[in-house]
Amino acid sequence: MDKRIATLAEAVAGIEDGAVVMIGGFGGSGAPIELIHALIDRFIATGSPKNLTVVNNNAGNGHVGLAALIEQGMVAKLICSFPRSADPKVFTELYLAGKIALELVPQGTLAERIRAGGAGIPAFYTPTSYGTDLAQGKPVEEFDGRPYVRERWLKADVALIKAELGDHHGNLTFRMAARNFNPLMAMAAARTIAQVSHAVEPGGIEPEQVITPGIFVQGIVEVPAPAQEEALNRANAHYPEVTA
């Protein structure tokens, strides 16, 4: 078994127009910048994929990664908890112009809905959002005298995630807090592609230290020394590069 994919272009080749795409990361930490940029390259070259529904905690920052994907007009709808940040201008402008749809989900509910999608749990109850605008239209039920809101699972056609080590079976580890949504999204997508900073042979990760077992991963692509969104933004980077 060898799930390695040779190039970023191949890794994102199968993503279709209209796909639901989960993108890992919390802000820039754990964001698969190189996979996102490969998707942008494909769009610029071919006009596809477009009309995507993207699931991410945020709405991107600056003009790289997710923000760049949105800036290209590839995203029709965003499902996220916090589309505000230091420089979310790209999303804000499209949103206020009515050009991108937003489904706002509390962060813990977002995480649990994704896990539920991965775990075959079609719906669950949570106290979160009870009595608030975000519970509107959702079934409410009392358990042990306390009201809870019913939430549905969230699944995706593709997950693009970022990991630290990845072996040929797709077993993954994550670097520090870059773990965040990545292991959950790996579970919830029909096809999960992980960019890994170091591809290793099977056995290169201690079985007890595997965070995402390979069964949740369909392909890995090695991206040594990946870019960090925060660093790119501090350098005012744009993707694709703005040529004067």
Added chain:
Amino acid sequence: MDKRIATLAEAVAGIEDGAVVMIGGFGGSGAPIELIHALIDRFIATGSPKNLTVVNNNAGNGHVGLAALIEQGMVAKLICSFPRSADPKVFTELYLAGKIALELVPQGTLAERIRAGGAGIPAFYTPTSYGTDLAQGKPVEEFDGRPYVRERWLKADVALIKAELGDHHGNLTFRMAARNFNPLMAMAAARTIAQVSHAVEPGGIEPEQVITPGIFVQGIVEVPAPAQEEALNRANAHYPEVTA
């Protein structure tokens, strides 16, 4: 912060009559034998705790660990998925004599109910057991055209679990497949006591390698070179020892 408890006797001192006690392990693997035996010692010395509801995947094996706890008559009810095994005589006899209650739960549902208890999810839907005797009396609902059974969370007053490394904050790792239910039960109990084979200083476990974060653990007690149920049973051990 130092969650170390000096002795096994102290570790099990707070468990009251009628308590719901989750006990980690799958068969003997990951079973906190020494904590269970300490609980038996206390019962023999004081007559308490009794009338316990125990949550475990199985019903014990031979005459040590959980089987010995049941043999003492301390357990009023068992919630488990598989109370049959090589030598479950102790449970079988009490059960057929109507002296112990049994709530039979499919293994995956048991795991998910425990996780739900730990995660603040009072109920969830699963395809498991739909149309079977084990779904009787449970609400059924269709999602996306497929029927699912609603299951409730499972919580406990106390969890007794077994870990490999444990630091003073209660961060834990587990040895191989001895992980099983242990991390879930740690989440679902008001008070989780872990017997650890090696107690280490904070920092003695790499933050990325922590499996159960200390927030889920209220006490650790070091038990170097813990007994293994399978080995005890192969030696036909009884607890307490049968004196001729």
Added chain:
Amino acid sequence: MTSKLSNAQIAWRAAQDIADGAYVNLGIGFPEMVAKFQPPGREAVFHTENGVLGFGEAPAPGTEDWDLINAGKKAITLKPGAAFFHHADSFAMVRGGHLDVAILGAYQVAETGDLANWSTGPKGVPAVGGAMDLVHGAKRVAVITDHVTKDGKPKLLQACTLPLTGVGCVTRVYTSLAVIDIEDGHFVLREKLPALSFDDLQAVTGATLHLDGAVADLITPEL
């Protein structure tokens, strides 16, 4: 000439349908035998409910590590690329549709795909384990079984009479006499022992066998 396949031969036949790299859960007992018969050049990744992916054969007696067991509580070994995880993650794999194949034993299978394999009735101590989870979620749920019970009664029926494990979950049955798919509430005969007539097979089957194209010969090595 064999009048029916041995368990090993049934397991061998089931193993031929497992693709290289497939994620597979084999039920406790007889189904575990399927692992022995993977065709050369193919390597499935085996899952066990208690939290291991990528395990291999039993260790030599005396070298067991009782923290390294399968769902049947038998000692196992690891292959490179193995992973450990807790029970909730393990059943997320099962329920979430991540396994390619689950191969289970059966007391009875109905033409509707219903399976009964966990309880022979109200006597004794009931025990279900992971059976009810495994029948939901795996992309393909197959059964291996003798074609009839020990006293010669059909195990393939219009409807199960024993307590169900799951409803409409089985899609293929490998028996000691035949390979039968379950499609749209029907048994569809795919392969049968060459020496066995359709009528004789139908006679020991408790529901109508349908045909959909040619029936292949069910031929296995001597094992």
Added chain:
Amino acid sequence: MTSKLSNAQIAWRAAQDIADGAYVNLGIGFPEMVAKFQPPGREAVFHTENGVLGFGEAPAPGTEDWDLINAGKKAITLKPGAAFFHHADSFAMVRGGHLDVAILGAYQVAETGDLANWSTGPKGVPAVGGAMDLVHGAKRVAVITDHVTKDGKPKLLQACTLPLTGVGCVTRVYTSLAVIDIEDGHFVLREKLPALSFDDLQAVTGATLHLDGAVADLITPEL
């Protein structure tokens, strides 16, 4: 003489109620300041939604690692005994009642314990983050806030007028003028600035302040 507490002083006061070894989540922004004022000899363990327990102060500028951030996306450092985990486990800690204290900011707090702290209305881009989760589950949900809005209107009200974050979730409010508990749908005054009369405090509070025994002086160091 100070007519009201500074943010640092409010944070200091809130910090005095955090026990040694408590598991604490501090909301983004102003609440993060509480970490600076732990009394000597006490050490709380701080949780951040994005999957870290046991983090410490910000690193020196230029030494940040952007894979080691808090929920506000600011760089942090680790203390011995820290742990990383994914978002579902992180919110299991929150929702499952494992945090001892969550300290949050507020636009408005009602005497019912309702909190509004995520949206100032339909304009602009809505963003909720983890706020709605944090108000459920932590054993104690406290708010730190100026007693009144920038234009002098009460933030402590009979009912919130802004979109709610959660219903009946807040149990204590540390303001620039007072410490107020929420019990049985009432504001109960516990401490107030010594120079401030009850009537003057009531005048800037949008719901009745109840008394339950003596009101202590709210005294903080100069910060």
